[in-house]
Amino acid sequence: xxxxxxxxxxxxxxxxxxxxxxxxxxxxxxxxxxxxxxxxxxxxxxxxxxxxxxxxxxxxxxxxxxxxxxxxxxxxxxxxxxxxxxxxxxxxxxxxxxxxxxxxxxxxxxxxxxxxxxxxxxxxxxxxxxxxxxxxxxxxxxxxxxxxxxxxxxxxxxxxxxxxxxxxxxxxxxxxxxxxxxxxxxxxxxxxxxxxxxxxxxxxxxxxxxxxxxxxxxxxxxxxxxxxxxxxxxxxxxxxxxxxxxxxxxxxxxxxxxxxxxxxxxxxxxxxxxxxxxxxxxxxxxxxxxxxxxxxxxxxxxxxxxxxxxxxxxxxxxxxxxxxxxxxxxx
Amino acid sequence: xxxxxxxxxxxxxxxxxxxxxxxxxxxxxxxxxxxxxxxxxxxxxxxxxxxxxxxxxxxxxxxxxxxxxxxxxxxxxxxxxxxxxxxxxxxxxxxxxxxxxxxxxxxxxxxxxxxxxxxxxxxxxxxxxxxxxxxxxxxxxxxxxxxxxxxxxxxxxxxxxxxxxxxxxxxxxxxxxxxxxxxxxxxxxxxxxxxxxxxxxxxxxxxxxxxxxxxxxxxxxxxxxxxxxxxxxxxxxxxxxxxxxxxxxxxxxxxxxxxxxxxxxxxxxx
Numbered sequence: 001x002x003x004x005x006x007x008x009x010x011x012x013x014x015x016x017x018x019x020x021x022x023x024x025x026x027x028x029x030x031x032x033x034x035x036x037x038x039x040x041x042x043x044x045x046x047x048x049x050x051x052x053x054x055x056x057x058x059x060x061x062x063x064x065x066x067x068x069x070x071x072x073x074x075x076x077x078x079x080x081x082x083x084x085x086x087x088x089x090x091x092x093x094x095x096x097x098x099x100x101x102x103x104x105x106x107x108x109x110x111x112x113x114x115x116x117x118x119x120x121x122x123x124x125x126x127x128x129x130x131x132x133x134x135x136x137x138x139x140x141x142x143x144x145x146x147x148x149x150x151x152x153x154x155x156x157x158x159x160x161x162x163x164x165x166x167x168x169x170x171x172x173x174x175x176x177x178x179x180x181x182x183x184x185x186x187x188x189x190x191x192x193x194x195x196x197x198x199x200x201x202x203x204x205x206x207x208x209x210x211x212x213x214x215x216x217x218x219x220x221x222x223x224x225x226x227x228x229x230x231x232x233x234x235x236x237x238x239x240x241x242x243x244x245x246x247x248x249x250x251x252x253x254x255x256x257x258x259x260x261x262x263x264x265x266x267x268x269x270x271x272x273x274x275x276x277x278x279x280x281x282x283x284x285x286x287x288x289x290x291x292x293x294x295x296x297x298x299x300x301x302x303x304x305x306x307x308x309x310x311x312x313x314x315x316x317x318x319x320x321x322x323x324x325x326x327x328x329x330x331x
Numbered sequence: 332x333x334x335x336x337x338x339x340x341x342x343x344x345x346x347x348x349x350x351x352x353x354x355x356x357x358x359x360x361x362x363x364x365x366x367x368x369x370x371x372x373x374x375x376x377x378x379x380x381x382x383x384x385x386x387x388x389x390x391x392x393x394x395x396x397x398x399x400x401x402x403x404x405x406x407x408x409x410x411x412x413x414x415x416x417x418x419x420x421x422x423x424x425x426x427x428x429x430x431x432x433x434x435x436x437x438x439x440x441x442x443x444x445x446x447x448x449x450x451x452x453x454x455x456x457x458x459x460x461x462x463x464x465x466x467x468x469x470x471x472x473x474x475x476x477x478x479x480x481x482x483x484x485x486x487x488x489x490x491x492x493x494x495x496x497x498x499x500x501x502x503x504x505x506x507x508x509x510x511x512x513x514x515x516x517x518x519x520x521x522x523x524x525x526x527x528x529x530x531x532x533x534x535x536x537x538x539x540x541x542x543x544x545x546x547x548x549x550x551x552x553x554x555x556x557x558x559x560x561x562x563x564x565x566x567x568x569x570x571x572x573x574x575x576x577x578x579x580x581x582x583x584x585x586x587x588x589x590x591x592x593x594x595x596x597x598x599x600x601x
Contacts, residue, residue, distance in 0.1 A: 016494055078462070078472060103494045107474040110425065110459035114466040119426060119555030122457035135559070142561065143347060143356060143454070149558050156555035193471040193506075197488075198499035214593065238593060256513055262456070271591060273584075292591060293570075294584060300572065310587050311572035312580045322581045330594065 006064045006092070008034040009158070011085070011099035011109070012045035014053045015076060022100030024060045024170035026163060029127060030098055031061050031171070033136075036129045037095065040064055044088065046081055048074040058179035061171045065179050066092070068186050078108050079190050086115045087187040094158045096136055098127070101162040113160050119153035120160040123262055125167055125285050141262065141281045148281070166266030166289040209258065214240030215269040217260060217287070218316075220247035221276020221297060227317045228253040231275070234320060237327045243267060245283045261286035276316035279304025296320075332385030334376050335443035336409070337432055337464065338369035340393055340400035341454040349563065365400045368449030372510040374518050375479055376447050377408045383481045386410045388439060392420055392431050398534060405528035407518040412534040419539045422551035429463030431549055434542045436468060444504035445487070450475050450511045461509035471502055474509040 010026040027043060034041040040063035045053050047069070054065050068084055089097070089112075099105040101123050113120035125148070126139035135152045138161045142149040153159040209215065216235045222228040228248060235242045243260040244253070260267060261283035268289030275296040277283060284307050287293065295308035296319050305311040312319060340363050348357040365373070376387050389404040391397045392415040401412030415435050423431070436446065446468075448461035458474070465472035479489040482501065489500045489508060527533050539549060546552055573583055588594045 082466070103475065103492070106458050107462055107472065110457075110462040111466045111472065113459070114426065114429060114463040117426070117555070119424060120457075120459060121556060122459060137559065141456075143344065143349060147349060147356075147561050147563060150560045150562070151556050152559045153556050193502060194473060195501045196498050197501050199493070199496040200498075238588075263451075271588075271593060292587070294587060296580075300574065305572050308572070309570035310583065311570060312584065313572060313574040314577055314580045318577045319580060319584075322577055323584060326581055326585060327594065 006034075006040040006042040007037060007095040008039060009042045009044055009066075009094040009097045010062075011097070011105065012043045012053060012057055012065075013100050013102055013105055014045070014047070014050075014056075015102060015104055020053070020056070021170065022102060022105075022163070022165035023057065025165070025168040026098045026100060027057060027061045028171045029163075029168040030096070031063075033096060033127065033129060034063070039095075042066055042092075042094065044085055046070075046073045046084055054179075054181060058181075059173050059175055059177050061174075061177065062179045065181050066184055067181060068183065070186055072189050072192075073186075075196070076104050076108075077192055077194060078104075078111055080192065081108055082111050082115055083188075083190055084186055085112055088184050089116055089158060091184060097158040097160045099160075099162050101164050105162050109160060109162050116158070116160075118156035118158060118160060119151075120162070121151045121153075122162055123285070124161045124163045125281070125288075127161060127163070141285065164262060164266060164285050166268055166286065169289070209241045209243060210265060210267060212241035212267065213270045214238045215243050215260075215267050215272045215287075215290070216240055217243040217245065217272065217274040217277060218248050218253070219245040219275065219277030219283075220251065221278070221316045222248065222253070222320075223276070223317055225251075225253040227320070230317070230320050230324060233324050234273075234327075237324065237331070238271075240269070240271075245277045245280075274304060274308075275320060277304050278302050279307065332380075332383055332445070333439070333441050333443045334380060334385055334387045334445045334447065335436055335439060336369070336372055336376050336387065336389050336404070336447040337436075337460070338373065338389055338391050338400055338404060338449070339366045339452050340364070340391065340397045341366045341452055344453045363396070363399065365403055366449050366452045366454075368451060368510055368512040370449075370518075371512050372447035372449050372508070373404055373407055373409065375476075375508075375510055376445075377518055379445070379479065379481065380408070388413060388443065390415065390432065390435055392416070392423075392428060392435075394421075398536075401534050402528045405533055406525050408521065408524045410527075410533075414534060414536040415538075415542070416536060417538040417549070419544075419546060419549045419552075422554065423549060424554035424556045425457055425459035425463055426555050427549055427551075427553035429460050429467060430553060431542065431544065432460065433464050433467035434544060435537060436464065438537075438542070442505070444506075446470075446505070446507040448507065448509045450509040458509070461507060465507040468505075468507070470505045470507055472507045472509070473500055473502055475511050476500075476508050477511055477513065479508060 272290040451458040
């Protein structure tokens with residue numbers, strides 16, 4: 001390994017616990033990319049009293065941590081963070097720079113890429129170094145997820161990408177891991193133009209869907225709102241939560257807060273039962289962290305079966321009704 | 332108050348089919364529409380205009396047919412449309428697209444106090460263009476808003492979805508908002524706006540020269556990223572796929588749940 005260089009960077013997004021996990025996932029992926037490029041993996045973390053995050057990133061595999069501990073950076077702010085991180089990129093010149101496609105990541109990374117006059121790919125589902133050309137290939141869903149586009153950034157640096165949370169798996173926690181900690185100079189900061197004057201917590205089940213050990217997902221194939229609502233009975237019996245695909249949300253059967261996939265949430269349950277969902281990549285990118293997937297669909301050629309451990313070719317509503325009946329009988 | 336909105340004409344993606352054998356995108360019979368979150372941005376802009384007055388300018392970059400999207404926006408109440416069209420603009424990534432849009436916006440007189448964009452398009456779905464226009468113009472950005480109200484002459488209150496919170500944000504002008512698709516209301520065109528939509532002179536067209544852009548700043552040449560290849564989403568089979576009577580299928584699910592210790596084994600059948 002080239003001890004001096006650290007050319008693969010990850011933005012340390014600790015915005016809340018779940019965002020923190022995406023940073024850990026990217027550290028794991030970034031580390032394997034760095035190994036292929038014979039360099040080290042760095043994490044950039046900005047804020048006030050960030051010691052706990054520095055420790056967390058080191059324990060999960062970061063080789064170098066670039067930190068700014070500054071009162072003015074206490075709260076996330078796109079323009080302030082852009083000013084600091086752009087100046088650090090100018091100093092250290094990383095080749096690759098990754099961030100989670102979180103609410104902040106989606107807002108911050110495009111602005112940073114523009115300031116750096118470089119390319120950015122959105123919501124990647126795979127990242128790899130092409131063996132033949134050595135190019136950093138960023139795979140992103142296209143045309144509503146039916147196609148995958150492999151995007152490259154031939155000339156401009158760094159090569160930037162956002163990645164959907166849950167796409168990669170984090171490394172295990174090693175309390176004895178050692179990382180190099182650097183405090184690069186903080187440039188003069190622009191004024192803060194945006195003031196958050198109120199925060200209202202969303203309904204509590206949002207978090208519980210992300211944490212659920214069992215998730216039941218319904219799609220357009222449920223057929224009606226009444227059929228869809230049976231999924232809540234099933235979820236209750238299995239002590240799980242209900243999620244939905246975009247067509248089911250658009251049909252008005254369920255609220256946006258239960259949407260899974262690229263424009264919704266990602267889940268990583270022990271068991272996911274997906275019913276009447278065709279399996280568009282925009283949806284499956286949000287469930288790929290699931291340990292076991294059971295899919296029910298009437299169409300044996302539905303793409304959802306490609307991600308299922310058990311595929312059931314049958315009528316969604318009939319299967320759900322029978323399953324509830326059978327489980328109730330056993331209680 | 333001058334409000335500018337960037338919109339994009341997109342294929343109605345739900346109707347687009349992929350021919351997996353030929354690896355082509357089948358667009359036949361597919362309608363072009365105003366990108367849904369851009370339409371929602373237009374709706375917020377019109378609501379703001381009705382409260383505080385001012386003019387609304389709609390801007391789009393695209394092939395000549397994108398004029399349809401501008402006419403639709405005029406019918407919804409916008410005051411004028413600007414079509415940015417040139418062969419040299421084709422093949423642009425978000426870096427090059429945001430450059431052309433920013434150049435056009437900086438030519439507007441008076442400079443807009445508020446700029447709206449949709450949060451993301453349904454065809455390429457990057458969500459980059461809004462923040463990148465804000466960066467080039469050097470103004471504040473607030474992304475993913477659901478609603479916005481004028482608080483005073485110079486400040487606005489916007490509501491947006493955070494990771495776990497709904498946030499209320501105070502921001503001064505000039506500012507760029509990107510708007511989420513959800514929670515919108517359809518705009519009913521009035522007679523006056525319908526007339527304007529089809530009157531001459533309500534839409535102007537700017538090309539590369541008009542905007543003072545060189546060849547290497549726009550389109551593919553001005554882009555940092557390249558699409559290296561397109562491929563179909565892999566259809567590989569991971570597990571077992573079973574067919575049969577519904578009752579047998581349900582038993583297969585139950586066996587799986589038992590094997591994961593999620594349900595107790597059926598006592599009565601043992």
